[in-house]
Amino acid sequence: MLDGTHALFYLGPLAVSTTVVTTWGIMVILILLSWVFTCRLCIDPGPLQIAVEGVIEAIQVAVSEVLPQRGDTVFPFVATVWIFIGVANLSSLVPGIHSPTGDISATMALALLVFSSVHWFGIKIVGLRHYLKHYISPSPILLPFHIIGEVTRTLALAVRLFGNMMSLEMAALLVLLVAGLFAPIPLLMLHIVEALVQAYIFGMLALIYIAGAIQTLEARHPLKEEES
Amino acid sequence: MELDLTTFLMEIANFLILVWIMNRLLYKPVRTIIAKRQTAMAFIRSEAERVHAEAAELGQTYQGRLASWDAEKAELRRQLLAEITDERQRLMEGLDLELTDMRDKARVTEERQAEERVRLCEERAIAKAGQFAARLLTRLATPELGKQLAEMLLEDLTGLPDEQRRAIIQSLSREGAMVRVVSAHPLAEVVSEEFEQRFREIFPEARLFSFSVNEDLLAGIRVNTGPWNLSANLKEELAFFRGGINGE
Numbered sequence: 001m002l003d004g005t006h007a008l009f010y011l012g013p014l015a016v017s018t019t020v021v022t023t024w025g026i027m028v029i030l031i032l033l034s035w036v037f038t039c040r041l042c043i044d045p046g047p048l049q050i051a052v053e054g055v056i057e058a059i060q061v062a063v064s065e066v067l068p069q070r071g072d073t074v075f076p077f078v079a080t081v082w083i084f085i086g087v088a089n090l091s092s093l094v095p096g097i098h099s100p101t102g103d104i105s106a107t108m109a110l111a112l113l114v115f116s117s118v119h120w121f122g123i124k125i126v127g128l129r130h131y132l133k134h135y136i137s138p139s140p141i142l143l144p145f146h147i148i149g150e151v152t153r154t155l156a157l158a159v160r161l162f163g164n165m166m167s168l169e170m171a172a173l174l175v176l177l178v179a180g181l182f183a184p185i186p187l188l189m190l191h192i193v194e195a196l197v198q199a200y201i202f203g204m205l206a207l208i209y210i211a212g213a214i215q216t217l218e219a220r221h222p223l224k225e226e227e228s
Numbered sequence: 229m230e231l232d233l234t235t236f237l238m239e240i241a242n243f244l245i246l247v248w249i250m251n252r253l254l255y256k257p258v259r260t261i262i263a264k265r266q267t268a269m270a271f272i273r274s275e276a277e278r279v280h281a282e283a284a285e286l287g288q289t290y291q292g293r294l295a296s297w298d299a300e301k302a303e304l305r306r307q308l309l310a311e312i313t314d315e316r317q318r319l320m321e322g323l324d325l326e327l328t329d330m331r332d333k334a335r336v337t338e339e340r341q342a343e344e345r346v347r348l349c350e351e352r353a354i355a356k357a358g359q360f361a362a363r364l365l366t367r368l369a370t371p372e373l374g375k376q377l378a379e380m381l382l383e384d385l386t387g388l389p390d391e392q393r394r395a396i397i398q399s400l401s402r403e404g405a406m407v408r409v410v411s412a413h414p415l416a417e418v419v420s421e422e423f424e425q426r427f428r429e430i431f432p433e434a435r436l437f438s439f440s441v442n443e444d445l446l447a448g449i450r451v452n453t454g455p456w457n458l459s460a461n462l463k464e465e466l467a468f469f470r471g472g473i474n475g476e
Contacts, residue, residue: 014234016238017232017234019235019239020235020238020239020242023238023239024242027242027245027246027249030246031246031253034249034253034254037254037258038254041261043261043265043268052258053258053261053262056254056255056258056262075255076247076250076251076255077247079250079255080243080246080247080250080251083250084243084246103232103235104230104231105230105231105233105235105236105239106235106236108231109235109236109239110239110243112236112240113243
């Protein structure tokens with residue numbers, strides 16, 4: 001039950017696991033809700049539109065505070081990280097649903113996306129040569145340390161989220177087994193808080209990594225976009 | 229805990245697809261509507277600021293106009309006060325002149341009244357003096373006084389100026405010219421003769437004499453010859469006295 005890695009069905013040679021199916025379900029829900037929300041957008045908003053705009057505005061403010069000049073570029077990625085991981089973490093509250101973030105494959109994929117986005121935005125802003133050059137500055141001796149730092153923080157990002165969510169599900173299962181029906185509500189409250197906190201931590205770390213790379217490179221090199 | 233490569237790759241693909249769809253379906257529309265609202269709010273704010281600026285400008289203009297009105301009002305009030313002061317001064321000067329004229333008129337009137345009172349007093353005093361002298365002389369009017377007055381007349385005739393003397397002589401020289409002697413008391417014959425003799429010594433041309441009595445003379449005599457009246461009696465002396473006091 002806790003393991004979402006087993007294949008539910010096969011698409012040709014590809015084994016589609018529970019994690020992937022749950023992810024698809026979350027994606028469908030998010031897309032449908034987005035479509036429903038944005039169908040009735042107007043200048044004079046209703047309560048639902050105010051709530052959605054509040055969430056989007058809060059994410060945008062958080063991104064803009066960390067990255068005042070590149071906030072619009074990074075915003076879709078970071079906002080999707082926050083929303084997806086938050087919903088994925090909360091999905092385990094539904095009985096019979098396994099959270100995708102409780103699978104190391106999913107968290108590694110998300111961590112790899114964060115790792116790739118850092119390099120993507122870095123190369124996009126200062127160019128490939130300047131970007132690779134910062135790994136050997138101020139001294140080539142620091143190159144291994146840079147590489148180790150990149151790998152370990154990505155690995156930590158993935159393992160932190162996986163470990164917290166897997167342990168949270170396991171702890172909840174154990175408490176339910178031991179205490180029966182006496183502790184579900186506090187445990188559910190803890191689950192909600194933990195799910196949202198982990199989503200916030202993952203998204204904020206991703207934002208900080210991207211912002212750190214961009215601001216460091218912007219400080220060292222003239223912007224590629226400005227040169228062009 | 230097992231890393232499944234298929235799940236790993238499909239999660240990457242799923243997330244990238246989700247980012248793309250969410251960006252198109254949720255983020256862009258919501259941010260667009262927020263931007264529109266902010267634009268509308270900015271427009272409304274700019275309109276409000278413009279209206280506020282216009283109101284401030286109008287207020288400033290109104291304040292300036294009020295200040296101008298106040299200055300104009302103060303100037304008009306100052307002019308009015310100056311005109312009132314001038315008019316008051318002019319009226320005061322007119323009143324001063326009128327008062328001076330009235331004082332002069334009152335002073336002149338008072339002086340005239342004082343003079344009139346003095347004149348009336350003098351007249352009363354003269355009248356009283358005349359009455360007093362007449363009463364006194366009436367009691368002193370005796371034949372002896374008449375005789376003395378006749379003597380005084382003869383002495384006065386002796387000292388007449390030549391011109392009057394000649395005129396009297398000429399009057400006496402006329403034919404039938406009579407010397408009429410009127411006395412307050414009957415004259416004795418001796419006295420009459422003595423008077424005729426002494427009168428002829430002064431005026432030898434006197435030939436005819438007549439003697440009569442008029443008690444109104446009080447004392448003394450009156451000699452009438454032609455147009456001349458030669459008097460030495462109390463009545464005429466008192467009249468002369470009163471006339472002398474009155475300046476007549």
